[in-house]
Amino acid sequence: MTLNTINLMDAFIIETVRSNGVSNEELIQKTLNKDVDTWKVFSKDFKFERLIELAEDEEAFKSIIGEGYKVSFVTRNGLKNLMRLKFQITESDYEQVENGYLNLEISDEQLAGIKQFISGNWNIQEIERNESKVKVNITVG
Known part of the structure; x- marks a missing residue:
């Protein structure tokens, strides 16, 4: 299986939504319906509309959410933050x-x-x- 590659900021946005209790199904459904405004309470710094752009390729987006992704370039702090968001490390x-x-x-x-x-x-x-x-x-x- 070849994973889709996303950038670090996209990974942060996805994992921030997930870490706040949003299921993969809800993440996909709300994004495809362009209903991401409710997630703005999770972070004032993120542009959750970016998920809508990512979902323009619906098949790829569903794969990213359901099967996982590769990050194109991970910084040291990026790794620390992703480990915290995804795994509570x-x-x-x-x-x-x-x-x-x-x-x-x-x-x-x-x-x-x-x-x-x-x-x-x-x-x-x-x-x-x-x-x-x-x-x-x-x-x-």
Whole structure:
């Protein structure tokens, strides 16, 4: 399966809506109906109309929401914010260093999700694994 590529801001908008309890079905339906104004309460900084533009290719939009996406370029803070929005991973869950994040202990599902969206400028190194968690370093380079 080839994932559609979106930019970091589009990912932030999608994950902000999701993190506020909006289901994929509702996200798709409201966007296709051009009814995104109710989401403005989630962030005054985001232009939720961008989702309507993204949904001009309805098939691609449904795939992005339902199957996932790749982000074209993820910055260090972008990665931190996406991990927080998508997986509730906070700064207390890792050691932040200049080139990334160390000793992040996550589930296999979270690891798969990060690997799915993260751009090619990042390396994920598995350090340790036990029955329920995997410890990784995620660094630029």
